[in-house]
Amino acid sequence: MAKKGPPSNVLLLDTSAFIMGYMATDVDAEHFSVPSVRDELTEGGLHRIRFDNAARSGHLKVLSPASRFLEDVREVAKEMGEEGALSAADMQLLALGLYLQSDGKTPTVVSDDYSVQNLANGMGLGFKSLATPGIQQMFEWVVYCPGCRRRFEERQRGDTCPICGTELKRKPGRKKKIG
Template sequence: MLIRLLNKEKVLVLDSSAFIMGLEPLQLDLKLFTTPEVVEELSSYWVQLKYSTAIYLKKLNVVSPTKDFLDEAKKVSEKTGDKLKLSRADLSILALALELKSKGFKPIIISDDFSVQNVAEHLKIDYTYLSGKGIKNQIEWIWYCPGCGRKFLSINFGENCPVCGLKLKRKASKKISLRKNFG
């Protein structure tokens, strides 16, 4: 069950990249959330020590999103064409941010993953990143087969063309330039 916070309070939802890039949870004044799937991705001793300390001090909340919000995140990632680019951990933070938003909070996802940022943009969830640059365009991808030329809006059947068996590729079918930049 989610911890009750004051409505409209900003909260951070952390991807593994936030920990890997050196985010210091103990130095932030906001409530921090992540998911068990993200915790599973953290392998460095120092990163594990950092997040374990934050959990112990009740600075970091590890929460599993409910199935309804996971289903919504999957549905939108399929619509955008990002589904195959997202890990279980990626989908879990998107779902958790959606769930927090539905409770009246203002989640901000911290992730350097362009696919996470793209789906967050489609979900109207704020995001930021710690290294490099964030996305410049909101994109809807279309999957296509480089062999037979068929195009697919969704890829529920896997990474290979159901007709000729070649690995599918993707290209942008729609781009919307973003004016905002949270980073």
């Protein structure tokens, strides 16, 4: 009898996956997440219980990515204008994706967060959404001031315009069709 190898389907579960009721019991997939995703789930709530049960039963591997992968994610997020739109859990999950990719796996991020999907796509990671249609185009965001109409290469400290003090906004810049 041939020995069955490890599953080729590697899924990275974001907070939204647990909120949408995703159950990490698919035997044809390896499921991964990060400790900060658990922290985003309400203590004692069904979503946290679902996360804890999956981890306890071995259906979900909870890992912390190395800092060098986090730095790579920060760099790409800055280039794409997504830096201020991501939580610590989002950054860590994407960094874990880069780590698994460097280990020869082909990870897919399960998230309904468009910024996470956009960044995953920009870093060569797969993505899949549960409740939303998912992104159809990849964006590079532009930070601008609606007051004086000045554009900025990156987020400004405090998210206010250094020229006129108006709160900065962001809008899609360059778009690229996915697939």
